[in-house]
Amino acid sequence: MLINLISDTVTKPTQGMLDAMMSAAVGDDVFKEDPTVNALEEKAAKLFGMESALFFPSGTMTNQTAIKLHTQPGEQLICDKYAHIYNYEGGGVSFNSGVSCRLVDGDRGTMTAEQVTAAINPPDFYHSPLTTLVSIENTANKGGGTCWDFNELLAIRKVCDEHNLGYHLDGARLWNAMVEMKETPLQYGELFDTISVCLSKGLGCPVGSLLLGTKVQMEKAIRIRKIFGGGMRQSGFLAAAAIYALDNHVERLVDDHKRAKEIGEALSAKSFVKKVEPIDTNIVIFEIDESFMTSDQFVNRLKEKEILIIGMGQGKLRMVTHLDYTDDMHNELLKHLAAF
Numbered sequence: 181m182l183i184n185l186i187s188d189t190v191t192k193p194t195q196g197m198l199d200a201m202m203s204a205a206v207g208d209d210v211f212k213e214d215p216t217v218n219a220l221e222e223k224a225a226k227l228f229g230m231e232s233a234l235f236f237p238s239g240t241m242t243n244q245t246a247i248k249l250h251t252q253p254g255e256q257l258i259c260d261k262y263a264h265i266y267n268y269e270g271g272g273v274s275f276n277s278g279v280s281c282r283l284v285d286g287d288r289g290t291m292t293a294e295q296v297t298a299a300i301n302p303p304d305f306y307h308s309p310l311t312t313l314v315s316i317e318n319t320a321n322k323g324g325g326t327c328w329d330f331n332e333l334l335a336i337r338k339v340c341d342e343h344n345l346g347y348h349l350d351g352a353r354l355w356n357a358m359v360e361m362k363e364t365p366l367q368y369g370e371l372f373d374t375i376s377v378c379l380s381k382g383l384g385c386p387v388g389s390l391l392l393g394t395k396v397q398m399e400k401a402i403r404i405r406k407i408f409g410g411g412m413r414q415s416g417f418l419a420a421a422a423i424y425a426l427d428n429h430v431e432r433l434v435d436d437h438k439r440a441k442e443i444g445e446a447l448s449a450k451s452f453v454k455k456v457e458p459i460d461t462n463i464v465i466f467e468i469d470e471s472f473m474t475s476d477q478f479v480n481r482l483k484e485k486e487i488l489i490i491g492m493g494q495g496k497l498r499m500v501t502h503l504d505y506t507d508d509m510h511n512e513l514l515k516h517l518a519a520f
């Protein structure tokens with residue numbers, strides 16, 4: 181039995197999702213004539229209480245489009261040092277928008293309002309880049325699936341208002357945060373100027389992300405999506421998967437979180453595990469005591485047992501629970517860990 185814990189993106193569509201996809205009504209979405217894409221965008225906008233939503237092929241593209249919407253070349257955005265937009269989007273911030281990142285040394289991928297305030301360049305000091313955007317990530321991926329304190333998000337909104345900054349949420353795993361913290365999409369829709377959410381992670385879709393914002397912003401975003409080459413034709417097949425996932429795969433994320441915590445406990449019990457980082461949601465980050473074995477050796481030993489996990493660099497290892505990680509796999513993994 182292959183147990184793949186490399187990422188929550190490794191999931192394959194369930195039978196129910198496939199059935200929904202195969203029976204989708206489709207049209208050419210580049211002409212805005214795909215009824216299922218239109219239905220998804222309307223559903224998502226309503227869910228978040230935002231004016232408008234736009235369907236994209238990836239979360240990188242939604243984030244990059246949002247950054248382009250909020251900034252002009254030469255300007256600067258503020259994000260945590262672990263931010264996906266800074267670390268894992270191929271340098272797109274500078275390539276696509278000509279913008280630099282001011283990195284905040286936050287806590288597991290989260291920042292405080294004070295740290296954000298301190299990172300703002302004074303707008304009248306023309307020697308430094310003009311700060312125009314704050315981007316936060318919930319859950320924070322590299323931080324270990326960290327959930328933000330909503331009050332801190334509110335405090336940062338206030339800072340953005342006072343300094344006339346855009347406020348973007350990279351919510352690739354916002355679903356995980358909302359389920360864990362018992363928060364609602366409406367709360368987030370009210371707080372942020374733009375929100376990006378992924379459908380291809382915890383929700384189990386094969387492809388797709390959504391960008392949410394005002395009607396005017398999405399009218400601009402569709403041009404940026406065109407420039408990035410992200411217009412899709414009969415994408416209603418993918419939108420049908422997304423609608424199915426929103427209806428069926430959100431609440432169950434608590435199961436992924438429970439299993440991640442149990443994996444964390446099993447790892448903590450092992451003498452060769454040096455450290456397990458706090459587990460808020462579905463991501464487990466841990467370190468091996470290299471006087472016992474190297475992290476590469478540990479990864480390979482698991483691989484021999486058909487268990488796949490991934491290194492994050494600097495000796496950190498990661499396991500991610502997801503829709504295709506079943507109870508049987510979970511019991512098998514815990515058995516192997518106990519016997520190690």
Ligand SMILES: *Cc1c(COP(=O)(O)O)cnc(C)c1O
Pocket residue numbers: 237238239240241243264265317319320321350352353378380389
């Ligand atoms: C996965 C991810 C994205 C987008 O990734 P794509 O693979 O382009 O869909 C953005 N932000 C975070 C935090 C992510 O984990």
